[in-house]
Amino acid sequence: MKRCLKCGTEKPLSEYHRHKQTADGRVSSCKECVKAYGAAYRAERIEILRASQRQRSRSTERKMQSRIKSVAYRRSAKGKEAQKTYRAKYPEKHAARVAVSKAIRQGVLARKPCEVCGKKGEAHHEDYSRPLDVRWLCREHHAQEHRQYTD
Numbered sequence: 001m002k003r004c005l006k007c008g009t010e011k012p013l014s015e016y017h018r019h020k021q022t023a024d025g026r027v028s029s030c031k032e033c034v035k036a037y038g039a040a041y042r043a044e045r046i047e048i049l050r051a052s053q054r055q056r057s058r059s060t061e062r063k064m065q066s067r068i069k070s071v072a073y074r075r076s077a078k079g080k081e082a083q084k085t086y087r088a089k090y091p092e093k094h095a096a097r098v099a100v101s102k103a104i105r106q107g108v109l110a111r112k113p114c115e116v117c118g119k120k121g122e123a124h125h126e127d128y129s130r131p132l133d134v135r136w137l138c139r140e141h142h143a144q145e146h147r148q149y150t151d
Contacts, residue, residue, distance in 0.1 A: 002026060006033035092128040099131035114138035 003010045005028045016026035017034060027034065042049060056062060073079040087094045100123045103109035114121045114137050121136030124145055137145060 004028070004030040004033055006030070006037075093125075096125050096128040096131035097123075100125075100134060103132055108132070109134075112136040114141055116141045 001010050002013055002016060002024065004016075007030065009030070011030050013024070013026055015030050015032075016028075017031060018025060019027045022028070029037070074083065100109060104111055109132060111123075112121050113119060115135060117138055117140075119138035119140075121138060122142050123134040124137045124142050125131070125134055127133065
């Protein structure tokens with residue numbers, strides 16, 4: 001049994017996290033108090049922690065890790081099956097995307113900047129039956145455009 005320094009209650013050693021550098025091998029505060037402290041710490045510093053996380057997620061290293069995982073998934077059996085299912089479910093979308101890629105490679109269609117903000121554009125189809133009739137939108141505005149359809 002051990003007495004918690006925060007709440008003062010006596011609890012069994014299993015209610016304390018391990019710590020190699022202490023005499024009894026356990027932290028001085030019980031797991032409940034440590035959890036409450038962590039929640040309070042996060043609540044007080046939420047904006048700072050979010051900003052830090054945003055900066056970390058935008059790092060080149062994280063982007064590369066994400067890209068590697070994405071490629072690995074697409075090459076896996078599960079990823080290939082998901083692609084096959086999606087393409088079977090939406091054949092007109094797939095055909096339109098392939099047509100745009102082919103037209104860009106052949107020089108028939110030129111990639112343009114976003115018509116809203118001027119960043120790098122993605123092809124957006126208003127109507128998949130007209131595959132080369134596209135609007136050029138950046139990733140952000142493209143997602144915004146598709147959210148309008150779901151709302």
